Structures are given as C-alpha cells and as structure tokens.
Amino acid sequence: MKINIYYGGRGLIGDPTLYVLNKMQEVLRELNVNMERYDLYEFKNNIITLSQTLKDADGVILATTVEWFGVGGWMQLFLDSCWLYGDKEKISNLYMCPIVMSTTYGERDALTSLTEAWEILGGLPVTGISGYFADVAELEENANYARVIEKRTEDLYRSINQKSAVFPCSNQAVKQKISFTQSLNLTPQEAEQLSELASDDLYVQKQKEDIQELASMFKDLMGASGEMDSTMFLQDLRDHFHPQPGFHAVYKFNLPESKKPLIVKVDHTEMECFYGDSDTFDVEMRLSSRIMNEIVQGRMTFQGAFMAGDVKMKGDFKVLRTLDLLYKF
Numbered sequence: 001m002k003i004n005i006y007y008g009g010r011g012l013i014g015d016p017t018l019y020v021l022n023k024m025q026e027v028l029r030e031l032n033v034n035m036e037r038y039d040l041y042e043f044k045n046n047i048i049t050l051s052q053t054l055k056d057a058d059g060v061i062l063a064t065t066v067e068w069f070g071v072g073g074w075m076q077l078f079l080d081s082c083w084l085y086g087d088k089e090k091i092s093n094l095y096m097c098p099i100v101m102s103t104t105y106g107e108r109d110a111l112t113s114l115t116e117a118w119e120i121l122g123g124l125p126v127t128g129i130s131g132y133f134a135d136v137a138e139l140e141e142n143a144n145y146a147r148v149i150e151k152r153t154e155d156l157y158r159s160i161n162q163k164s165a166v167f168p169c170s171n172q173a174v175k176q177k178i179s180f181t182q183s184l185n186l187t188p189q190e191a192e193q194l195s196e197l198a199s200d201d202l203y204v205q206k207q208k209e210d211i212q213e214l215a216s217m218f219k220d221l222m223g224a225s226g227e228m229d230s231t232m233f234l235q236d237l238r239d240h241f242h243p244q245p246g247f248h249a250v251y252k253f254n255l256p257e258s259k260k261p262l263i264v265k266v267d268h269t270e271m272e273c274f275y276g277d278s279d280t281f282d283v284e285m286r287l288s289s290r291i292m293n294e295i296v297q298g299r300m301t302f303q304g305a306f307m308a309g310d311v312k313m314k315g316d317f318k319v320l321r322t323l324d325l326l327y328k329f
Contacts (some may be wrong), residue, residue, distance in 0.1 A: 001160060003028060004057040005037040006050070008064035008075025016101040016133040017065040019140055020149055024061065024099075027153040040074035047077050051086035054094065059160040060123075062114050063099035066106045071113055079117050091123045095164075097156045098128035107132055124166045126159045127152065230275050232289070233262065236296040240327045243269040247326075249319045252281040257289045266326060283315035298329040 005025070009017050021037075028035055036053070043050060054060065064075045071079075082091065098114035100107045111130040118125045129152050133139050158164070245268060253262035260275045291310045294300040302323040305311045313320055 001058050001157075002034040002036070002056060003059040003061060003156075003160070004053060005035060005061045005063065006075070006078055007037065007039045008062070008072050008078065010041055010065075010067075010072075011039060014136045015065050016103070016131070016136045016139050017063050017099060019136055020099055020101060020129060021061070021063050023146060023149045024153045027150050028157070031154075031157055033157065040078055044074070047074070048081045048085065050078055051081040051084075054082070055087060055090055057094060059156060060094050060096040061099060061156070062096055062118070064110065064114070066100060066102040066104060066110045068104055069106060071100070071110045075114075079121075082121055086121065088122050091118075091121050093124070095124045095126050095156065095159045095166075097126050097152065098130075100128070100130045102130070102132045103134060105132070119169050124159075126156055126164075126166075230258075230260075232258075233292055233296055234273050234275075236329070237264060237273045237327065238271070240296075240329050241271045242326060242328055243271070244322065244325055245269070247322060249283065249322070250278055250281040251319075251323065252278060252284040253292070254284065254286040255289050255292065256286075271326075281315070282319045283313060285320075286312040296329050302327075 005021060007017070007021060009015050011018070025035060025037070036057075038050060038053065040047060040050075062075065064071045066072070070076075096114075096118045098111050098118070100111040100114065102110070107130040111128055115125045115128065129149065131139070131145075139145050244266075248267045250266075251264040253264070255262060258275060261277060263272075263274055263276055263278045263281075265272045265278070287305065287310060291300070291305055295302060295305060300310075302311065303321055306313060306320065
C-alpha cells in the first residue's frame, strides 16, 4: 500500500498541521505503509506536474493550514492541476483523508472544501481531521488529541485495505457532465522540465528577444508597406538547385505575404524562378513565408511541412516529393 501526502501550508514553525502529519506518518510506518510526502511550497515551479504522482498511489492525504481564509494557494493550485490534467479514472479509486488545522478561523469550511473538491474530481473521501489551535503546544501536550489522530489514520488505512464502500454524492455528477482532462502529451520528466523553463525568467526573456529579432528580420524583408520583398527566396532556390535528368514540372507557391505567387519552372537541367503567374502548373501550394524560410534554412523539408499540415497543396503528390530532390538546403 502506498499513500501520498500533499501538504499545502507554508512550513512555518508552530504550524499545527505539521504536528498532525508527523503523527500520522508515525502510525503509517508502524502499519508498514509506503509513504511519499510532497510539501507543495517546495514544488511551486512544477506543481502542474504533481497530479501525475497520483498514478501509483492507493490513498491520499490532503493537508493544509488556514492562516486567514480558505485552503491556501498551493493546495488550490494542486487541485487545479488534478482537475485539468489528472487521471480521473485513477482518482475515482483513491481514498482521501483531509486534514485542516486553523490558527485563525474557518477550518471546518476548508475541510468541507477539500472534501467537496475531491468528490467533484470523482474520488472517495473519508472522515478527516480539523481543529483550531492558537498555540501548537495545546495539541502536542494533549494525549487525547494524539489518540484522535491515530484513530483517523487507522480508519484511512482500513478504508484503503478493505476498499470500503462510499455512498455516491451529487458532487460527482459534475465530473460526469463537464469534466475534461487536457493532455500534456509529455512524460512527467518532460512536463517537469517544461515547467522549470517556464518559470525561468532569463529563459523566457531570451525567447521573447529571439521572437522580436525574427519579427524585425521579416519586417525588413517585407518592407515598410508590409509586403514581402519581390526577390525573397529566389537566390536560395538558384543556389541549391540539383537538376534531375528527364524531369520537368511547374510549381506555384502562394505566399500570403506576397501579391504575386512564386513560380518555379524546372525543365531537365534548367530552372527558372520568379514572382509572377503561370497559366499551367503541376503543383500549387499555399504556405507562409515563415515556413518557406524554415525550408530554405534546412530546418524542414517540403514533404515534412506538408505532412505536418503547414503546406496545403493540390496536384500530383509525386511531383511535390521531387522538390526535396531538386533542392537540398
């Protein structure tokens, strides 16, 4: 059996929630339960990926401290990630014990919020623990409180071990009607790396600078009128032409940034390219100048761009494929 613990407080000295969690962990160790604890304030840069850690758990403890109002930001972010990216099928079989201690007011409301949130996610809540303690010493010095914590921990263990039945509730109907899970299409390691990059201010700033530089380059190429330079790509096509004996075709490239299409005429070992029009053509393509630039820079092939959906074409597909033989960028 494995139980994951998610602590949404700030880790402050004197936090009564930490005492409760430590006591629960002692009991679970005696019961030979594997545990993994996540202090959410330490995962602020990749909290979006933590919903993936539920996949190997049999039960969950959600613990937080009410310092002024509600369950707190870290716990809310974690629950948001469970709603958006969590495996709802897995969550539907997870028992959850909510723990909420308060140093001010509202611990019962917060406990209800955690329970309802887990129900909406489709999970199985069990009886939790809530209480108000202005001074954690009151909690630590009272043996009766320790027995309450031990009893709740044992109840959680039994619920998971015996797969106790939980009555359905109307909150779970929300998941059935409007729940959706956004697919990250990433492994947990890739998602964690992405989160780290997104939180790296220097990396984000560098990306913005690169985008501005590219935008400036295209503005220079297109001129003040916003139209593309009438010589753009012509020299690249001439420099990288590789004749294919016995092959002849006419290609028409429609670039939205250009008033006139780019025409490429290939006749055996001869090639002509210009911006204009042609009455006949074998292949007509529509693509942006950005994609065309990716191709002439050697970062993409014509066929690859077509397969990725960046190029729309009509005509003979075999003639389209020959483009990557005619031009080796």
